Amino acid sequence: MNKTDWRRVTRTVSTLDREVFSAVARTDSPVLDSVMPKVSRAADYSLLWMAIAAGMRLSRSRVTNRAAARGIGTLAVSSLVTNQIAKRVRARKRPLTEGVPLARLAKRMPTSHSFPSGHSASAAAFAIGAGMESAPIGLGLAALGGAVGFSRVATGAHYPSDVIGGFAIGAGLAVLGAKLIPPVRVPPPGRSEPLQVELPRRADGAGLVVVANPASGSGRGGEVIDEIKQKLPKAEVVRLEKDDDVEEILDKAAARGDVLGIAGGDGTVCAAAVAAMKHDVPLAVFPGGTFNHFAGDLGVGEVDDVVDAVSQGTATKVDVAYLNDKAFLNTASAGSYPEFVRIREKYEKRIGKPLAAALAGFRVMRSDPTSRVRYDGKEFEMQLLFIGNSLYEPRGFAPSLRTRLADGLLDVRILQGATAFSLAKVVGSLLTGQLSRNKRYHEIDAPEFEMEILDGAVSLARDGELGEEADRLSLRVDYRALTVYRPPYAEI
Incomplete structure (x- = not known):
């Protein structure tokens, strides 16, 4: 598109902006006069979304808690990008408000550039971010977010294209966030449901x-x-x-x-x-x-x-996994994985889990020796080995939780050693959520697994406790072997 075409497009959008803005301003509606200013003010400084998130965090539902956490995280990033980057790209002036009814006019008109709408970006970021974890919650929040966006036009604070631009930024960052930290995948009803036991x-x-x-x-x-x-x-x-x-x-x-x-x-x-x-x-x-x-x-x-x-008297039955005939309930690891977790946990509260995982992987792969291993007829240099009792979410090297505790499977994740060039590709895969496509990363979901260490014993760990050293790993899972009390209202 040449400059002439671009100017024609911008003039058309600007004309349409003014016409829609004026049409909304001319609309005689007591509902708009009374409701829209309240909606707009409620979303100032993202207070509306923070209050909703706080309420969601009080829920016993882990899905609702995850939705709140993802929504707030996405909102924070969106606010930074919108206010510190996007608003500096184009110095667009705020709309002229002579035609906006006095009762509807924003009492405190912003002084920053008009494009894009920060309120709209935050609304979309929170609603779609939360919706990545729970579609029903996201649908309800999207309707509220749409009302916030419309309120910014109705109160004279923004042109319609400012709102659309804000929505696009917030939604785009929510989608990108889902790539970096994939949402938890809950199995559909009827698949590997927890067994209910009456005691x-x-x-x-x-x-x-x-x-x-x-x-x-x-x-x-x-x-x-x-x-x-x-x-x-x-x-x-x-x-x-x-x-x-x-x-x-x-x-x-x-x-x-x-x-x-x-x-x-x-x-x-x-x-x-x-x-x-x-x-x-x-x-x-x-x-x-x-x-x-x-x-x-x-x-x-x-x-x-x-x-x-x-x-x-409500209980369920869960799997128990074994590494070299010693039990573990959560995870086991061999080689450098305990050090990887230590570094990741040190930094994840400051920079987030994806960046912390990438940093931990980079440090471990640079400093820790690899082990020559063999499994399923394949031989290679192994850097990290993670083993989960039942499948963990999300996939990749930042596993956080399980949606089922009795699926009869081991979750085995292996990262090969890397050269300087391939190390950069692995770190890039970690940051973009594409680790599963990297040929140096292996995921195996199976009820049993065997691995031989070819160049000496490696240290083992189970449920966070360091154990013995071994040159052969034998893994199995005992399906629904343990009866454990579980509250009747518990959910993933």
Whole structure:
């Protein structure tokens, strides 16, 4: 398109802008006069969207919580791009407001450039970002976002094309965000649904023996013990001391109780699961650790969730995975993956998980040695190995959660060692959400997996706990082997 054609297009858009703006201004509507200014003011400084997100975060639904987090994250990026970059590209003046009814006119007219509309960009970013995790939530928010965009025209703050431009920026960033951090894929109803198990109701905790670490979760364990004693008064609570043999105490507790309870870190929870399976008793997992990965994936966020499940007798059966015949409930790893996770977690709160994962991958691949491995007849240099008990989301090297705990599968992810050039391609794949297409990245979903380490033993880790070294990895999953209490309202 040459300059003449471009000027013709801009003149046409400008003419259409003014005509639509004037048509809205001339519309005699008490509803517009009373409603539109309130809608516009509510969205000032994104307060409307932050209030909605805060309300969503109060929900027990993990889908709703994820939608709120993604919406706010996308909004923050959109606000930065719109106000610090897009508004500086073209110095467009605000509309003339003589024709806008006084009752409808914005009381505080912005002084920044008119194009694009920051309110509209934030509205689209939040609505579509949230909608990436939950389509019904996104649909409702999109209608509200449309009202916010229209209010900016009705109150005289923007031309229609300013609003459309803002919508485009917010929507584009939401789509890009979904590429960088893929939304969680929840299996359709009827596919790998959790098994519902009915157990005896224990409203007062009778028959429950809880082993609790008061020092876990930076002291949170002590608070959990107090809550258990208050809400399940007939439960026996065993406090772990510093030099206790945890496995022995768990074994004895499972042997004498009808239900084994555990409050501690994920490594301790796994040891409790082994004891519960040995004595064929159900497990009650109280969130008393630092991260509570297993409890979170189970839908247990508070002590009250476990109390409700024990009181109502609602439980499910979950898979237990094994690495070289030693159990793990969440994840296992070999080689450099623990160091990768340490670096990623150090930076992800400051720069976000995708950038932190890319940085961690770059550092690990530059500094840590690779291991020559063989599986399925293939040999190559392995840099990172992640193993999940059941499939994790999202795909790539930033797995966060599971939508199912009993799908009978291991989630194996392998990253090969890389040269300087291929390392740059791997990092680029991480940043753009295209790692699954990189030939140095492997994903295997299977009930069993074998790998041989050809040049010496590597360190193993299970559920965040460092273990032994081994030169052969044998992995399997025991389908629905563990009965564990789960609140009836828990969802992914």
